[in-house]
Amino acid sequence: MSEDPYFLIRRSNLPEVIQKTTLVTELLTRRRDMSVLEAVRAIGLSRSAYYKYKDTVRPFSEAMSGKIVTIALTLEHKPGVLSTVLNTVAAKHGNILTINQSLPLQGIATVILSVDTHTLDATLDDLLQILREVAGVSQVVMVGQGS
Template sequence: MREEEQYYLVRADILPDSMLKTVEAKKLLESGEVETVQEAVERVGLSRSAYYKYKDGIFPFNAMMKEKIVTVSLHLEHRAGVLSRVLGYVAERGGNILTIHQTIPLQGLATVAMSVDTATLTVDMTAFLEGMQRLDGVKKALIVGQG
């Protein structure tokens, strides 16, 4: 069994240089300024091993606040326009659908799982989910993951 992850908010000026350089290398890669990890680590003066050690565990604080991704599971009636209504609902409330997967309908119901970036939602998460649940053709809507 995996131990529960713990997070700490730490001032940048007390972080080891290797962690700060990892953040800089990630920024270079994300911006497209460099194409490979090797180029990024050379540019910031960091070893590849240090980059790989820290890359999945350190993020700028503002990036953590912006990334509010939820996975929503829906049971939808197999009728024309139901999924379209759901997608419109999400867009009208400022959500951005990142991924979507729909199963083949069985006994008149299809299961849809979608990842939604909620950073710019115009309603709170409870109202968002309750409103989705009230859409014609939506039998069930619930959050199954958050990241």
């Protein structure tokens, strides 16, 4: 067993200083023009607290970045839906390694994508949410990950 194991825990169960650290990190990710000082002030956290914890706490989806993930999608059988999904992944710099699509039954097809996230310019959670918003996509689930 590892001497310093990892744990999965909901952000709401973390101490306030750790919650704020994650919020500062998210803010800096979204607003690349913002300085650390501006971000910690906006969230209400000291710079020293941020620097103390910033490298030790991160979202689960971020831990999956730089990995190969498998995503299952349920798509309506309409022209352009799969193309829009693939273009959406490409626009976020995800590298699609494999595509498997079932034959459509009752107007619905299942697509399984293997995506290399090494060059992804969004978080995995953000990519999954963007895919959920594509017209014709009814379900998006990350079903696995590898290195």
